[in-house]
Amino acid sequence: xxxxxxxxxxxxxxxxxxxxxxxxxxxxxxxxxxxxxxxxxxxxxxxxxxxxxxxxxxxxxxxxxxxxxxxxxxxxxxxxxxxxxxxxxxxxxxxxxxxxxxxxxxxxxxxxxxxxxxxxxxxxxxxxxxxxxxxxxxxxxxxxxxxxxxxxxxxxxxxxxxxxxxxxxxxxxxxxxxxxxxxxxxxxxxxx
Amino acid sequence: xxxxxxxxxxxxxxxxxxxxxxxxxxxxxxxxxxxxxxxxxxxxxxxxxxxxxxxxxxxxxxxxxxxxxxxxxxxxxxxxxxxxxxxxxxxxxxxxxxxxxxxxxxxxxxxxxxxxxxxxxxxxxxxxxxxxxxxxxxxxxxxxxxxxxxxxxxxxxxxxxxxxxxxxxxxxxxxxxxxxxxxxxxxxxxxxxxxxxxxxxxxxxxxxxxxxxxxxxxxxxxxxxxxxxxxxxxxxxxxxxxxxx
Numbered sequence: 289x290x291x292x293x294x295x296x297x298x299x300x301x302x303x304x305x306x307x308x309x310x311x312x313x314x315x316x317x318x319x320x321x322x323x324x325x326x327x328x329x330x331x332x333x334x335x336x337x338x339x340x341x342x343x344x345x346x347x348x349x350x351x352x353x354x355x356x357x358x359x360x361x362x363x364x365x366x367x368x369x370x371x372x373x374x375x376x377x378x379x380x381x382x383x384x385x386x387x388x389x390x391x392x393x394x395x396x397x398x399x400x401x402x403x404x405x406x407x408x409x410x411x412x413x414x415x416x417x418x419x420x421x422x423x424x425x426x427x428x429x430x431x432x433x434x435x436x437x438x439x440x441x442x443x444x445x446x447x448x449x450x451x452x453x454x455x456x457x458x459x460x461x462x463x464x465x466x467x468x469x470x471x472x473x474x475x476x477x478x479x480x
Numbered sequence: 481x482x483x484x485x486x487x488x489x490x491x492x493x494x495x496x497x498x499x500x501x502x503x504x505x506x507x508x509x510x511x512x513x514x515x516x517x518x519x520x521x522x523x524x525x526x527x528x529x530x531x532x533x534x535x536x537x538x539x540x541x542x543x544x545x546x547x548x549x550x551x552x553x554x555x556x557x558x559x560x561x562x563x564x565x566x567x568x569x570x571x572x573x574x575x576x577x578x579x580x581x582x583x584x585x586x587x588x589x590x591x592x593x594x595x596x597x598x599x600x601x602x603x604x605x606x607x608x609x610x611x612x613x614x615x616x617x618x619x620x621x622x623x624x625x626x627x628x629x630x631x632x633x634x635x636x637x638x639x640x641x642x643x644x645x646x647x648x649x650x651x652x653x654x655x656x657x658x659x660x661x662x663x664x665x666x667x668x669x670x671x672x673x674x675x676x677x678x679x680x681x682x683x684x685x686x687x688x689x690x691x692x693x694x695x696x697x698x699x700x701x702x703x704x705x706x707x708x709x710x711x712x713x714x715x716x717x718x719x720x721x722x723x724x725x
Contacts, residue, residue: 372620375526375612377671382523390651407647431621431656433649 339421342414346395350386363387364428389428394436405435522671531596531615532665532719533691534676535698535707538588539724540685544574547589550681554666556650560643569640569655571663572678577725588725589678589686592617592638592663593710593718600630600639609660615691615719616665626658635711636718638662691719 349356350363367387370376378384384391396414397405406412408429411420415434419426520526551571552558560568571591578585594617600609601617608623609630619630619639631639639662646656652668655661666676674680679688689698701707707721 368622370525372618372622373610373612375520375614375667375671376523378522380523427656430645431649431654431659433651433654437651 337421339418342396342398342412342417344395344414345397349395360387360392364389364392389432390437393432393434397436408434520671520673526612526614526616526671528613528615529692530613531691532670533594533615533689533698534665534679534720535687535701535723536589536682536720537685537687537723538586540683542683542685544572544587544589544682546681546683547678547686548572548574550677551591551663554650554669554677555653555655556648559646559648563643567641567643569642569661571640571661573637586725588722590636590638590710591678591720592634592665593636593716593720594663594665596717596719597715599633599635599716603629603633605629612667616667616670617662618664618667619659619661621654621656621659621661624659626660628660630660634662635714635716 351359364387367385368389371385371388376385379386398412398414400406400410400412408416411417413434415428418424520530548570555571557569557571572589573591574587575590576585576587594611594615596615598609598611598617601611603609605627606623606625608620608625609617610620611617626641628641631637631641639660641660642655642657644657649655653664666674666678669676675688679686687698687701689696691699691702693699694703702721705723707723708725709716709718709721710725
């Protein structure tokens, strides 16, 4: 960071001098050179938040990774029409359709430190890990189950049924965003 | 040109007769009947050759609440926390009817009647309310905007609206806030060759089967004893029919 500032400083002073003395092409060269230096010196992690893509438990996905990144919305959208409206639930070879959200979740479900599956309100959830980075708010999981069938029922929105919310004063130090989500899930459901 | 049309008609007729003959062969033993009625190639679209229906014998001494319980369990219903009881989703309701002059009372389960001419489909502005080829009336939640016209249109009051954020849905029945929903005749079970949950829990008082197949149990029962449709005057031709009402 210090290095970057330093270069920027020298670059701007150079620019001032060059306005009078140097032809424009030389200024351009100097500008390019200064940027190259910056890029070489700045570490990758300084460039912004990075996506931690969790490992999946399946052997292979329905398409290569780079294609899945680009095409998974199309697959899901195409096959949901086939399954719901036409009743096609399998490929001709008897396997699941490519766009089976249930199968996505079965392979890509992530467990937390307590060996429970993380729900959709957790940043470590497979779908959320990318969608949050890309500012994609898609509501698949308002209806669809976000963890494999038959697994833990813990959920941040419903798992604190026994909490006595009357003892919590809104605005007090102890009230977290999560507490608010528990008290009024309707209000906070869209901006997690 | 004429000969070509004749040829086509001939081949179509052959095809129809051929398929009937094949069905007849497999239907002959009783066990095969069950398999033929239920097994479907899931890589192919549902066919209009099948029309799924139910025949409910209300004269049988059955606790219909067991059917409701089975339904709730199958579809993961009842996970609303904030809704009033009358707002909560019901796929099946147990309706008590009483004749005031005689005092005779009875109860019957009423769910989506899976009409042949469903008014909910007629009024839906987005095409979310739909009838699948095999006669099962469904809500495509991907298209539902929650306008609730279908709830107004349904003469059987079969549809419910989800008023709140839901969690822990069943994998086989995705359902959530802002959408209308109703009995889907356990379409996931039917496709996999199982009976709907309420039929299983009904101790034989509800018969499920293919109304288009004259050899199916439900068609034979209907041919022998007849069945009544609720509000038959509306000419919606429901796939759910009743005996003893």
